[in-house]
Amino acid sequence: MKFAAIADWVDSNTYPVTFMCEELGVSVSGYYKWRKKPVSAHAQADSMLSALIRQLHTSLAGNPGVRRIHAGLAAAGHRVGRKRVHRLMQTLGLQGRHPKSFKRTTVHGDAPVPAPDLIARDFTAAAPNQKWCGDITYVKTWNGWAYLATVIDLHSRKVVGWAIDTHMRTTLVTDALDMAIAHRRPPKSVIFHSDRGTQYTSTDFAKYCKRHKIRRSLGRTGICYDNAVSESFFATYKKELIHTRPWPNLKTLKKYTFAWIETYYNHTRRHSTLGYLTPAEYELGLRHINELAA
16 A cells, blocks of 8 residues: 555655655655556555546435445446445545434324324335325525425335425415326325325325315324434435525525436435336336346
């Protein structure tokens, strides 16, 4: 590693060989002997993988960590160990971004319309449009707070509906469901699971779900794990998009949120729950990442 460091400094015309060898406590003759040795096949492979890793890390929003980089390499047909990926990422100075703590936006209504918990923390579905879930999160802009409501299909974790505005009224969540219904054309009795926020327990929302043949499902009060998929999505959204820059206004936030959800999250980002497939790949029937490189 010392010889490699000397080579980097010398090749960049920063310091002479003799100076660097003295500073690092190695002989000049030893350095030149090392330079003349042929590059091993393993070192060549490391160099190629390092270039791919840097490319993946740059192209994927949110600074992906070792697992997603490893999955990206596997999808491209490169079967390498996760420890090797970790070592190369450390050498390159690359690491994933970690989420910040979040603030709850659930506000309980005075006269909530009850509904059973039809999910019971089983966040899986055998096919699309059987179980949906959703929630609301907040984003600070220069002009004030904005709020994002989502609809996620529990089969593929694909965001099938969303709405963003400057209010948290019931129409925010029905706008998100309008998008999901228009895009997915779900069968009657699709389940929609949420927390017990006032938007999801309001009379207007209960009427909306009855009109559209949607079965309401509510988690327990104050138990975030009862809507874990929605919470996980928002943590990712905040980590990989919202906390990366300031947001001057709602128009800018809408533009970037659209690109992040529709282009990146649903079609590019690899999900650990799906075996590091994307939601779009999972809905195509793929079940193992190695199928992509077959």
